[in-house]
Amino acid sequence: MTPTITAFERSPDRGQGLARDMRVRWALEEVGQPYDVRFVSFRALKQAAHRARNPFGQIPTYEDGDLVLFESGAxxxxIAQQHAGLLPDDPESRLRALAWMFAATGTVDPPIMERSMVALFERDKPWFEERLRVVDERVRKRLDELSARLGDADWLDGGFSAADLLMVHVLLRLRSSGLLDAFPRVAAYVARGEARPAYQRAFAAQRAVFTAHAGG
Structure with a gap:
C-alpha cells in the first residue's frame, strides 16, 4: 500500500520547508517510497477526524493500512525500520542512531523551538531582548556541544542516517537567525543535509503546496 501523510493546507512557514511533515517527506524520499498527502486546514486539525489520528491536533500523521502514527520522530x-538506508545494520550502531534521533527531537529541538516562539509571539513585549538573549545562550550551548561532537566528520555517527535527517531539519529553523554563523562545522553539516537529492525532492514537494496556494 501507499502510505498517506498529513500536511498543512496552508503552512505557516510560507514554503520554507520547516513544517514537520518535511521530515517524513524527506525520509520517504530517501528510501524511495511513494506516498500520498492529505492536506488539512487549521480548523480541520482540531476536529474529531484528525484528532483520531493525532490526539494533539498536529501534523504530520502517517497511515499505512491499519497503522496510524503521529509524532515526526516516531x-x-x-520508515527507517521498514526500509534499508536510514539505519545501520549493526545493532549497536543502530542503537546509537536511535539515541541521536532522541537527541535531535528531545535535546536540540526544544530550545530552538522556544527561540522561534519568542521571536514570533513576544517581540512586542518589554522583556523581549532579555528573553531572547537567554534563549540564544541555550541554543548556542547546544550548537557548541554538537560542533564538538561532529568534529571533522560528515555525519553524527558513521554514514548518513535517520538521526542526521532529524538533526538537520531541527537545525534548519536557525537558518535566518544568524546563530549558525559562529559554528561553521554545524553550518556545513546542515548544508550537506540540504544538498542531498532526497531533501531537494521533499523540499520541492512541500514548497509546491505554498506556491499553489499563493498563486490562488
Whole structure:
C-alpha cells in the first residue's frame, strides 16, 4: 500500500520547508517510497477526524493500512525500520542512531523551538531582548556541544542516517537567525543535509503546496 501523510493546507512557514511533515517527506524520499498527502486546514486539525489520528491536533500523521502514527520522530523511525538506508545494520550502531534521533527531537529541538516562539509571539513585549538573549545562550550551548561532537566528520555517527535527517531539519529553523554563523562545522553539516537529492525532492514537494496556494 501507499502510505498517506498529513500536511498543512496552508503552512505557516510560507514554503520554507520547516513544517514537520518535511521530515517524513524527506525520509520517504530517501528510501524511495511513494506516498500520498492529505492536506488539512487549521480548523480541520482540531476536529474529531484528525484528532483520531493525532490526539494533539498536529501534523504530520502517517497511515499505512491499519497503522496510524503521529509524532515526526516516531514516523521517521518506522520508515527507517521498514526500509534499508536510514539505519545501520549493526545493532549497536543502530542503537546509537536511535539515541541521536532522541537527541535531535528531545535535546536540540526544544530550545530552538522556544527561540522561534519568542521571536514570533513576544517581540512586542518589554522583556523581549532579555528573553531572547537567554534563549540564544541555550541554543548556542547546544550548537557548541554538537560542533564538538561532529568534529571533522560528515555525519553524527558513521554514514548518513535517520538521526542526521532529524538533526538537520531541527537545525534548519536557525537558518535566518544568524546563530549558525559562529559554528561553521554545524553550518556545513546542515548544508550537506540540504544538498542531498532526497531533501531537494521533499523540499520541492512541500514548497509546491505554498506556491499553489499563493498563486490562488
Amino acid at each position: 514516523i521517521v523511525f518506522h
